[in-house]
Amino acid sequence: MTRPRRVAVIGSGPSGIYAADALVSQSEVPVSVDVIDRLPVPFGLVRYGVAPDHMSIRSVRDTLNKVLDKPGVRFIGNLEIGSDVSVADLHAYFDAIIFTYGASRDRRLGIPGEDLDGSVAATDFVAWYCGHPDADRETFERLVPTATSAVVVGVGNVAVDVTRVLAKTVGELDHTDMPQHVLDTLGRSQVADIHLLGRRGPAQATFTTKELRELGELLDADVIVRPEDLAFDEASQAAIAQDKAIARNVEVIREWSTRTPTGKPRRVHVHFLARPVELRGDDRVREVVVERTELDGSGGVTGTGQLTAIPADLVVRSVGYRGTAIDSVPFDERGNVIPHADGRVQREGTTVAGEYVAGWIKRGPTGIIGTNKKDATATVASLLADAGALPAAAHPEPAAFDAFLAGRGIEVVPTAGWQSIDRAEQALGQSRGRDRTTIHDRAELLQQARSTG
Ligand SMILES: Cc1cc2nc3c(=O)[nH]c(=O)nc-3n(C[C@H](O)[C@H](O)[C@H](O)COP(=O)(O)OP(=O)(O)OC[C@H]3O[C@@H](n4cnc5c(N)ncnc54)[C@H](O)[C@@H]3O)c2cc1C
Numbered sequence: 317m318t319r320p321r322r323v324a325v326i327g328s329g330p331s332g333i334y335a336a337d338a339l340v341s342q343s344e345v346p347v348s349v350d351v352i353d354r355l356p357v358p359f360g361l362v363r364y365g366v367a368p369d370h371m372s373i374r375s376v377r378d379t380l381n382k383v384l385d386k387p388g389v390r391f392i393g394n395l396e397i398g399s400d401v402s403v404a405d406l407h408a409y410f411d412a413i414i415f416t417y418g419a420s421r422d423r424r425l426g427i428p429g430e431d432l433d434g435s436v437a438a439t440d441f442v443a444w445y446c447g448h449p450d451a452d453r454e455t456f457e458r459l460v461p462t463a464t465s466a467v468v469v470g471v472g473n474v475a476v477d478v479t480r481v482l483a484k485t486v487g488e489l490d491h492t493d494m495p496q497h498v499l500d501t502l503g504r505s506q507v508a509d510i511h512l513l514g515r516r517g518p519a520q521a522t523f524t525t526k527e528l529r530e531l532g533e534l535l536d537a538d539v540i541v542r543p544e545d546l547a548f549d550e551a552s553q554a555a556i557a558q559d560k561a562i563a564r565n566v567e568v569i570r571e572w573s574t575r576t577p578t579g580k581p582r583r584v585h586v587h588f589l590a591r592p593v594e595l596r597g598d599d600r601v602r603e604v605v606v607e608r609t610e611l612d613g614s615g616g617v618t619g620t621g622q623l624t625a626i627p628a629d630l631v632v633r634s635v636g637y638r639g640t641a642i643d644s645v646p647f648d649e650r651g652n653v654i655p656h657a658d659g660r661v662q663r664e665g666t667t668v669a670g671e672y673v674a675g676w677i678k679r680g681p682t683g684i685i686g687t688n689k690k691d692a693t694a695t696v697a698s699l700l701a702d703a704g705a706l707p708a709a710a711h712p713e714p715a716a717f718d719a720f721l722a723g724r725g726i727e728v729v730p731t732a733g734w735q736s737i738d739r740a741e742q743a744l745g746q747s748r749g750r751d752r753t754t755i756h757d758r759a760e761l762l763q764q765a766r767s768t769g
Pocket residue numbers: 326327328329330331332352353354355358359360361362364365366367370373395396397398416417418419420442474477637642674675676677682683684685686688
């Protein structure tokens with residue numbers, strides 16, 4: 317084959333963009349890449365997950381954006397694989413497909429009352445404050461200004477992000493790219509108490525220390541830890557001794573437990589050894605029934621049967637993200653990932669020719685943004701090693717794929733369309749004294765994409 321290999325990358329989050337970069341940064345095999353996303357805009361959870369007040373982490377998108385400008389790379393937004401076009405359709409236009417479509421559904425708690433009004437998934441809350449086009453704006457505009465006590469279930473970084481966004485003043489968030497309606501709604505919040513619930517002890521929590529520390533430095537919120545929650549069994553002591561990150565977290569939490577509240581208008585209560593067993597309410601959630609747990613000596617916990625109730629008219633469940641299947645792609649229902657061998661998609665133990673996987677949908681929702689770079693590069697190495705044996709596409713010219721999409725009546729957002737959205741968001745932000753303001757409305761995004769002039 318003398319022509320460039322045509323590769324479709326499904327998902328423009330970090331793993332998709334790092335995969336595209338690895339493909340066009342080598343010179344052994346000529347490659348032309350289309351990075352496809354169901355949304356009109358790229359960057360996945362860097363745009364719709366990473367907390368807007370973590371501006372330096374969000375600025376990673378400047379690096380990702382440069383990849384979309386590289387020769388041989390095209391962005392094709394507003395195209396959902398599995399509904400707008402099938403994976404079989406793609407095989408007619410591409411020699412290889414890399415699935416990098418992430419893992420953005422919520423896991424459930426599996427307890428009574430979970431579906432009461434006022435109980436929401438962190439995935440949905442984060443999507444709303446980041447301005448995701450599919451976010452349920454009406455629900456959050458109703459819930460946030462009418463809640464006074466919130467419970468956030470989970471002790472990972474996402475739970476900490478959610479807690480911090482609820483605890484910060486609008487002044488602390490005003491410089492971010494949050495949509496104006498989100499800032500306005502948070503400005504009307506009545507939330508005074510935010511309870512962060514972890515079922516295990518401080519030595520088992522999975523925060524990074526930098527994120528954790530921020531909770532102790534909020535302008536308008538005291539952080540409160542009960543000394544009796546600082547329980548450490550032998551397994552905890554060993555973890556603290558062996559792992560510096562755990563030791564640092566425990567040190568921060570220990571210091572908080574010695575603080576006396578200073579009377580700030582908001583309070584962040586960090587609870588350990590507390591597992592929610594039921595959400596109770598009427599037309600809306602009113603309280604979370606919590607069972608005290610105790611460490612079982614091996615890193616786990618058992619229930620003590622001792623119950624208390626925490627008042628809550630907003631509950632944010634942050635117990636993890638999970639991947640889902642698309643179309644005909646093989647899927648491991650237990651691990652919620654696409655099965656693979658060195659990034660090559662596997663169906664019942666056999667490699668599916670021309671299909672590859674990287675990122676969260678390959679590994680599950682773990683690791684930081686940079687983890688996806690190594691992962692995507694490894695998958696691309698497998699693809700390049702297979703380059704001579706890829707199933708050749710029937711219509712490999714980029715124009716043939718464009719004509720196919722146009723024939724289906726699908727309005728995609730090309731690179732120039734995304735650049736137009738990018739400029740519009742910067743202009744909107746600058747009109748309000750910020751670097752950027754996220755445009756959240758899909759119709760408006762598409763309209764901006766059309767004005768590429
Ligand atoms: C709330 C939150 C906060 C985080 N904060 C940090 C942080 O501060 N620092 C850090 O290092 N990491 C952070 N992470 C982790 C980081 O965001 C992930 O490691 C990374 O985004 C995973 O990359 P990915 O490309 O595999 O998936 P994603 O980023 O989810 O990208 C997947 C893309 O695929 C698209 N897609 C999905 N389905 C389809 C389809 N059918 N057709 C076409 N496109 C599709 C999606 O629209 C999306 O753009 C955070 C994660 C979350 C959830």
